Amino acid sequence: MNVFPADAATRTAPSVQRRVRLLLINPRFPESFWSFRWALNKILPGKRALNPPLGLATLAALCPPNWDVTVVDENIESIPLEPQADIVGVCGMAVQLTRQSELLNYYRKRGHYVVAGGSYASLCPERLEALADSVVSGEAEYIWPAFCRDFMAGAPQRLYQESGTVDLADSPTPRFDLLQLDKYLSVSLQFSRGCPYRCEFCDIIVMFGRQPRTKSPAQIGRELDLLRASGVKDVFFVDDNFIGHLPKAKELLHYLVDYQRRQGYSFQFGTEASLNLAGDDGLMHLLRSANFGWVFIGIESPDEESLRETGKSQNTRQDILASVRRIYSHGIDVLGGFIVGFDNDTLETFSRQRQFITLAGIQVAMVGLLTALPRTPLFERLAREQRLIPEAPHGDNTGTGSNIIPKRMSYGDMVGAYKKLCRDLVSDSSISARIHNKSRDLRQPVYRGDYPLAKRLSIIVRLMALGVLPGGPKRWFRFCGTLGANAPRTWPLIINDWISGLAMRDYVERRLGSDRRRQRPTAQATMEFIEGRFAACLSRGSLLVSSVPGVAFDRLEVTLRGYVEPQFFSRTGRRLERLLRQSTVKLTLHIEELAEGQRPHINRLLRRLARYGERVSIRTSGNLRVALAVDSSVFHLVLED
Numbered sequence: 001m002n003v004f005p006a007d008a009a010t011r012t013a014p015s016v017q018r019r020v021r022l023l024l025i026n027p028r029f030p031e032s033f034w035s036f037r038w039a040l041n042k043i044l045p046g047k048r049a050l051n052p053p054l055g056l057a058t059l060a061a062l063c064p065p066n067w068d069v070t071v072v073d074e075n076i077e078s079i080p081l082e083p084q085a086d087i088v089g090v091c092g093m094a095v096q097l098t099r100q101s102e103l104l105n106y107y108r109k110r111g112h113y114v115v116a117g118g119s120y121a122s123l124c125p126e127r128l129e130a131l132a133d134s135v136v137s138g139e140a141e142y143i144w145p146a147f148c149r150d151f152m153a154g155a156p157q158r159l160y161q162e163s164g165t166v167d168l169a170d171s172p173t174p175r176f177d178l179l180q181l182d183k184y185l186s187v188s189l190q191f192s193r194g195c196p197y198r199c200e201f202c203d204i205i206v207m208f209g210r211q212p213r214t215k216s217p218a219q220i221g222r223e224l225d226l227l228r229a230s231g232v233k234d235v236f237f238v239d240d241n242f243i244g245h246l247p248k249a250k251e252l253l254h255y256l257v258d259y260q261r262r263q264g265y266s267f268q269f270g271t272e273a274s275l276n277l278a279g280d281d282g283l284m285h286l287l288r289s290a291n292f293g294w295v296f297i298g299i300e301s302p303d304e305e306s307l308r309e310t311g312k313s314q315n316t317r318q319d320i321l322a323s324v325r326r327i328y329s330h331g332i333d334v335l336g337g338f339i340v341g342f343d344n345d346t347l348e349t350f351s352r353q354r355q356f357i358t359l360a361g362i363q364v365a366m367v368g369l370l371t372a373l374p375r376t377p378l379f380e381r382l383a384r385e386q387r388l389i390p391e392a393p394h395g396d397n398t399g400t401g402s403n404i405i406p407k408r409m410s411y412g413d414m415v416g417a418y419k420k421l422c423r424d425l426v427s428d429s430s431i432s433a434r435i436h437n438k439s440r441d442l443r444q445p446v447y448r449g450d451y452p453l454a455k456r457l458s459i460i461v462r463l464m465a466l467g468v469l470p471g472g473p474k475r476w477f478r479f480c481g482t483l484g485a486n487a488p489r490t491w492p493l494i495i496n497d498w499i500s501g502l503a504m505r506d507y508v509e510r511r512l513g514s515d516r517r518r519q520r521p522t523a524q525a526t527m528e529f530i531e532g533r534f535a536a537c538l539s540r541g542s543l544l545v546s547s548v549p550g551v552a553f554d555r556l557e558v559t560l561r562g563y564v565e566p567q568f569f570s571r572t573g574r575r576l577e578r579l580l581r582q583s584t585v586k587l588t589l590h591i592e593e594l595a596e597g598q599r600p601h602i603n604r605l606l607r608r609l610a611r612y613g614e615r616v617s618i619r620t621s622g623n624l625r626v627a628l629a630v631d632s633s634v635f636h637l638v639l640e641d
């Protein structure tokens with residue numbers, strides 16, 4: 001166990017005799033391909049996010065029995081601004097680092113003892129050292145109980161770092177009872193950690209090693225029993241490679257087949273696996289028998305040279321397209337991860353990726369720019385070659401940038417081609433072509449869309465009203481074509497594909513689709529509208545509207561400093577909603593002061609802007625922040641005073 005050097009500013013916790021109140025927070029994710037925001041908001045009411053924070057539920061189970069633990073997932077609920085907690089633990093992946101840092105700062109300033117953890121703390125504990133009282137880095141099973149003991153004794157250390165190997169037999173059953181399971185599309189379980197392969201960009205093998213470790217079937221059975229008792233139907237085995245330890249995976253699958261038979265096939269499973277799955281018919285048969293409806297595979301590239309370059313040799317041993325089709329033939333859907341920007345890649349690679357994804361019929365195709373995560377072999381190689389862009393974002397590889405300098409194309413050309421590829425993949429013709437291509441091989445899908453009849457009907461009605469019909473006769477024609485050409489037993493999967501395709505289209509349109517040349521007049525018109533209609537408020541100083549200097553019209557800031565006419569909220573609300581809909585402008589609503597009786601108006605305004613909450617920051621402070629109770633799972637609630 002390493003310990004950060006002693007720091008005079010380090011706060012120590014008092015020796016604790018009473019019950020310890022622990023608040024664990026999963027920070028809000030910035031929106032990405034993975035969010036499926038349109039599907040969650042519009043088509044699947046009641047669901048707020050894809051998967052719950054399994055790591056926090058496991059951490060909660062590792063606490064002493066007399067600790068009071070609360071888990072808050074900011075992706076489905078607002079954070080508490082004044083929690084009754086002795087310790088606030090905030091986890092995070094690289095993509096959550098900004099929000100994780102904000103939360104650590106906020107709670108630390110309020111006198112809570114703050115602990116940072118999660119996968120980014122495991123990769124780069126030094127990046128969180130200054131922000132937290134303690135950092136927990138690596139698998140938690142042994143080091144978290146050590147932190148709890150030290151905290152109770154009043155002597156927690158700055159860093160708890162797992163440097164050995166955790167036996168997953170020692171991993172407890174997660175505290176699912178602390179999660180709002182019904183708010184998620186599927187619930188996560190973990191069977192294994194580690195992967196035997198050596199892809200150059202992969203941080204999993206840096207964190208978990210190349211010797212896969214597994215839980216026993218009995219452990220998984222106990223977890224499934226709890227989920228079944230909670231009414232969970234969809235379970236996602238979050239292992240980075242479910243078949244990394246093949247004999248153990250097969251042992252579990254035999255157990256799951258038996259479990260499902262005994263329990264009336266109450267679960268629908270999905271997981272992630274390497275492509276060599278396609279070479280083992282027995283394994284695919286077992287997956288099907290255990291009711292695995294889909295598998296996510298890191299295909300990365302159809303280009304053999306790029307695969308070799310990145311060390312993904314397991315994908316070069318067989319024809320990738322034939323492999324995907326073989327998996328389909330067992331009734332299992334394939335979701336795919338793809339990367340562009342390898343050293344071998346040129347601008348032609350983008351169209352080859354599009355052709356491959358279309359031919360393979362992969363609807364959920366997560367295409368990302370190659371990004372180097374710290375401590376990976378890729379990061380180290382590019383650092384040696386001086387091809388890293390310092391401080392460029394590296395958390396979300398499906399964002400519109402990367403931290404690497406490509407080799408055989410310019411950075412600008414790469415990003416431009418990437419955006420085009422994303423747009424091409426979400427066109428109606430591309431969505432329907434992929435459904436047709438997949439349906440040729442996937443004739444007996446495991447996926448049945450096991451919802452009650454009323455819910456099934458409501459999903460279809462919403463999809464038609466909010467997704468298919470707004471696309472006009474051409475989309476309607478294509479939608480009907482995909483259903484008409486296939487047997488009714490495949491319709492649930494086809495409908496699912498349309499929902500996924502249109503959700504990705506919505507994301508791409510909002511993220512990449514806006515013509516930025518239109519942004520200036522639109523934002524300017526909104527400013528002029530407010531200045532013209534509410535000149536009196538502006539002149540008496542209760543209202544201020546501005547764009548952020550230097551980033552002209554990319555960001556609009558509206559400040560409220562006192563009484564503003566009620567019609568301001570309705571009229572300006574409509575204009576702001578249109579601005580957000582038609583552009584990629586970010587809005588900051590700065591509420592410095594709110595006059596008597598204006599709270600209902602501001603609440604109505606917030607409801608109007610909620611659909612674009614991802615780009616709306618609410619800045620306020622002190623008591624007003626607490627009184628307004630802005631939902632931080634919808635808007636970016638700025639936490640600095």
Ligand code: SF4
Nearest residue numbers: 195197198199202240
């Ligand atoms: S197969 Fe997946 S988990 Fe395994 S090393 Fe490659 S990218 Fe990482």
